[in-house]
Amino acid sequence: MSLLKLQNVSTFYDKIQALRSVDVTVKEGTIVTILGANGAGKTTMMNTIAGLLKPKEGSIQYLGKDVTGLRPDQLLRKGLALVPEGRGILASMTVLENLEMGAYHRNDAEVNADLEKAMDRFPILRERQSQLGGTLSGGQQQMLAIARVIMSKPKLLLLDEPSMGLAPLIVADIFKIIKEINEAGTTVLLVEQNARQALKVADYGYVLETGKVVASGNAKELLQDDTIKKAYLGH
Amino acid sequence: MLIEQLINGLTLGSIYVVVALGYTLVFGVLNIVNMGHGEIFMFGAFMGVIVTNSLGLPLYVAFLVAIIVTGILGYFLERFALRPLRGKEGVSHLAPLISTIGVSIFLENAAHHFFGAGNQPFRTSFSELNITIGSTTVYYVQILIFVIAILLMFGLTFWLSKTKAGKALRASAENLAVASLLGVNTKRVITQTVIIASAMGGIAGILVGIAFNSVNPQMGLSFGLKGLAIIILGGLGNVRGAMAGGLILGLSETFLVAYGNSGYRDAIAFIAIIVILIVRPQGLFGTSTSKSKG
Numbered sequence: 001m002s003l004l005k006l007q008n009v010s011t012f013y014d015k016i017q018a019l020r021s022v023d024v025t026v027k028e029g030t031i032v033t034i035l036g037a038n039g040a041g042k043t044t045m046m047n048t049i050a051g052l053l054k055p056k057e058g059s060i061q062y063l064g065k066d067v068t069g070l071r072p073d074q075l076l077r078k079g080l081a082l083v084p085e086g087r088g089i090l091a092s093m094t095v096l097e098n099l100e101m102g103a104y105h106r107n108d109a110e111v112n113a114d115l116e117k118a119m120d121r122f123p124i125l126r127e128r129q130s131q132l133g134g135t136l137s138g139g140q141q142q143m144l145a146i147a148r149v150i151m152s153k154p155k156l157l158l159l160d161e162p163s164m165g166l167a168p169l170i171v172a173d174i175f176k177i178i179k180e181i182n183e184a185g186t187t188v189l190l191v192e193q194n195a196r197q198a199l200k201v202a203d204y205g206y207v208l209e210t211g212k213v214v215a216s217g218n219a220k221e222l223l224q225d226d227t228i229k230k231a232y233l234g235h
Numbered sequence: 236m237l238i239e240q241l242i243n244g245l246t247l248g249s250i251y252v253v254v255a256l257g258y259t260l261v262f263g264v265l266n267i268v269n270m271g272h273g274e275i276f277m278f279g280a281f282m283g284v285i286v287t288n289s290l291g292l293p294l295y296v297a298f299l300v301a302i303i304v305t306g307i308l309g310y311f312l313e314r315f316a317l318r319p320l321r322g323k324e325g326v327s328h329l330a331p332l333i334s335t336i337g338v339s340i341f342l343e344n345a346a347h348h349f350f351g352a353g354n355q356p357f358r359t360s361f362s363e364l365n366i367t368i369g370s371t372t373v374y375y376v377q378i379l380i381f382v383i384a385i386l387l388m389f390g391l392t393f394w395l396s397k398t399k400a401g402k403a404l405r406a407s408a409e410n411l412a413v414a415s416l417l418g419v420n421t422k423r424v425i426t427q428t429v430i431i432a433s434a435m436g437g438i439a440g441i442l443v444g445i446a447f448n449s450v451n452p453q454m455g456l457s458f459g460l461k462g463l464a465i466i467i468l469g470g471l472g473n474v475r476g477a478m479a480g481g482l483i484l485g486l487s488e489t490f491l492v493a494y495g496n497s498g499y500r501d502a503i504a505f506i507a508i509i510v511i512l513i514v515r516p517q518g519l520f521g522t523s524t525s526k527s528k529g
Contacts, residue, residue, distance in 0.1 A: 014324055052412055071422075072415040081416070088413035090406050101406055104399065105418035152418065 002061075003028040003156055003187050004049065004080075009058035011041075011048045018044040020211040021058065026156065026204075031178065031188040033198040033219065035232050036208035042191040043085050045208070046160045049189070050082035051075045062156070077105050079155030083162065087145040091134025095125055098133045098144055102151030111151075118147040139170040146177060156187045163194050175201050195232040199223045207232070238371045240493045241486070246377045248485020249384030250446060253439035254458055255465035255477040256391060257432040263408035263472035264428045267331045271312050271338035273459020275433045277346060279305045279440025280450040284355050294359055294441075301437035309433025312338050313426050339455065346452035354451045357444035380442045387435060388478055395474065404428055408472060457501070464504035468511050470521025479519055483507075 004026040011019040018041045026032045036042050047053045049060060051072040060068045062080055072082070090098050099118060103111045119126035122143045128136065136144060142162055149157060159178065163171040171194065179201050182188050192198035199205055199219045207215040207228065215228065222228050254276060261269045279301040286297035316334040320326050365374045395401040406414040407424045415421045443458060444450045465484055469476025488503050511518060 050416060052416070071420070072412075073418045073420050076416065076418040084413065084416060088410065088416060090409050090413065092409050093402070093405060097402055101402060101414075101417045104403060148417075 001028050002026065003063065004189070005061040006045075006049070007059050007061070009045075009048060009055045009060060011044050011053050011055045013044075018211050019048060019055070022208075022211070022213055024206055024213065026187060026189055028187055029182075029185070030203040031182050031190060031201055033190045033192055033195075033202040033205045034208060035192065035195045035198065035205060035222075035228075037232075038193075039210075040208040041211040042208055043160055044211070046082060046158050046189070046191055047084070050080065050084075050158055052082075052084075073105070076152060076154075079153070080158070081149050081152050081154035081156070082158040083145045083149050083160060085160040085164070087141050089133040089136070089141045089144055091132060093133055094130050095133055095136070095144060096129040098148050099125070099129075099151055102148035105152065114151055114153075118151060122147050138165050139167065139173075142166060142170070142174060146174075146181075150181065154186055156189065157181065158189045158191075160191045161193060162190070163192065163197070171197065195228075196223070199233075236370070236493075239373075240489055242371075242373055242377060243493075244486035244489035245482065246380050246446060246485070247489055248482035249381050249388075250439060250442045250481075251461060251465055251485050252478050252481030253384050253387055253435055253442065254462040255469070255481045256387070256474065257436040257439070258462045259466045259469070259472055259474060259477040260404075260428055260432040260435075262466065263474075264404065264411075264425055265317065265331070266472075267317075267335070268463065269312070269429070269432070270332060270335040270459070271316070271342060272335075272432065272436050272462065273455035274339040274342035274346070275305050275308050275312070275455075276436035276440045276443075276458060277450075277452060277455035278308060278342060279437025280357070280444040280454060281346060281350050281355075281440075282437065283441035283444045284350075284357050284450050287359060288355070288357065297441055298438060301441050302434045305437030305440070306430045306434040308342070309430040309436075310426065312433070313429040317425075317429070339459075343452050343455060350452065352452060354449050357441075357448050357450050359445055362445075362448065376445050380446055383438065383442060387438065391435075391474065400427075461504050464508050467508050467518060468504075470518030473518065473520040476518055476520035 002025045006022055006024040009019055009022045010017060022045060034042050034045060044053065048055050051070050051074070054069055059066055063078065067075060090101065099115055103114065119129065124140055125144055125147055128140070133141070133144065162174050162178070166174065175197050178188060178190065190198055190202065199222055202219040205216065205219050205222045206213050257272050258269060261267070282301040282304050283297040286292050286300050287294055312335065316338045317331050320330045320334060359376065361375045365372050395405055403414065403419045403424055406417060407419055407421050411421045443454065461484065465480035466477055468483065469480030484504055484507065488500050491503055492500050
């Protein structure tokens with residue numbers, strides 16, 4: 001069953017068209033990755049899905065319902081969460097407060113237990129819980145961003161370039177965590193520059209070029225595809 | 236003498252703090268200076284005069300009425316002067332500033348119309364009551380003002396740091412897009428912030444009315460400008476900065492009047508701005524990096 005379905009979606013910045021009639025489907029339980037060069041419209045697509053941008057044309061269906069034009073906070077309540085480009089850490093709030101903000105919309109009794117779980121999974125966050133978010137290193141901020149979004153218990157998790165600016169060792173860590181999150185039942189839509197690693201964890205992939213989907217297919221096939229190899233995998 | 240001046244300075248300073256907090260809250264979330272805040276504050280002061288002097292009701296009723304009326308004014312300001320300009324393509328970033336100036340002109344003239352242009356006294360039943368310890372005289376109103384201001388400061392600090400709504404406000408102040416991705420209805424937070432800031436302005440209006448025993452439609456401008464000076468002094472959008480800045484300004488003004496030349500009293504705030512902008516442009520508590528608003 002498809003969890004998310006973009007049909008014919010076009011998004012504009014003022015008069016500049018950044019997405020051109022994009023069709024994307026994300027099946028429940030999978031990891032789908034969006035590849036593309038800088039300026040191809042990957043972030044625009046993520047921000048459109050998450051409700052930060054409103055599409056001018058087309059529709060977005062999530063959980064079988066039309067959610068086009070809903071605000072990010074309304075979508076989050078339905079289980080659609082985005083870790084934006086640059087991670088969106090609240091620099092002037094503590095690590096603990098950042099994690100608490102992840103559970104902002106929740107009122108259930110398990111919030112505290114989940115907070116403990118998150119800090120067990122990422123011990124560095126427990127260690128630094130009273131430090132300001134802005135004082136963490138890039139890798140730690142990415143851990144915090146992921147731990148925070150898990151606090152919101154997403155059904156569909158959108159990650160916009162989680163490996164950006166991180167050391168290779170930490171990148172490997174991040175991909176491992178993404179796999180873990182997926183295995184725990186969360187569907188993942190992943191935007192990456194790091195095409196090879198993204199395709200390795202993903203089930204399905206789309207390639208964006210100047211706002212258009214120019215190729216799509218099973219991740220394994222895309223890894224073998226000659227044009228893709230040349231353009232995105234560096235041979 | 237010294238202690239008396241210290242008490243005077245703290246009283247004045249704590250009023251300034253309450254005025255400045257209204258500016259800083261709105262600036263923090265919306266990144267704009269609300270030029271209508273001074274006039275909303277003036278309306279609060281007039282509510283105090285009307286309720287206590289004209290209607291003869293007790294002071295706490297005046298506070299309640301002022302909070303409600305200025306809260307509503309704040310709602311209207313956000314709804315009609317700010318919201319229509321937000322997120323629209325082609326709207327200059329100065330537009331909200333100009334439209335709040337429009338609100339301030341409108342409110343000042345409305346006050347002329349409804350309350351008259353002249354000064355009105357603000358007497359409370361205990362205006363003249365005081366206690367004398369040794370050679371130091373303390374008026375009850377000073378204690379009242381100080382206590383209310385301190386309660387507001389602690390209340391606001393507690394609310395911002397410990398409650399869910401307060402944290403949502405801080406998250407929104409740092410980054411509206413991220414806050415909404417975390418599930419915060421930022422539209423509601425913005426409205427709520429302007430209402431809270433305005434209600435604090437209303438309370439400050441009454442405090443000023445009591446302290447100076449005088450209320451007039453022009454008072455919004457002079458106190459408004461000082462409020463602005465304070466948030467520049469303390470760091471724009473910074474709550475602690477507003478508190479420190481307000482107390483510093485109150486104390487320095489009082490001591491200048493007592494030991495120096497009272498004619499320069501109102502200049503202090505602006506001299507402080509000049510010095511601060513030269514030495515520490517981000518303000519006492521501000522951060523030097525410009526924050527990005529998404």
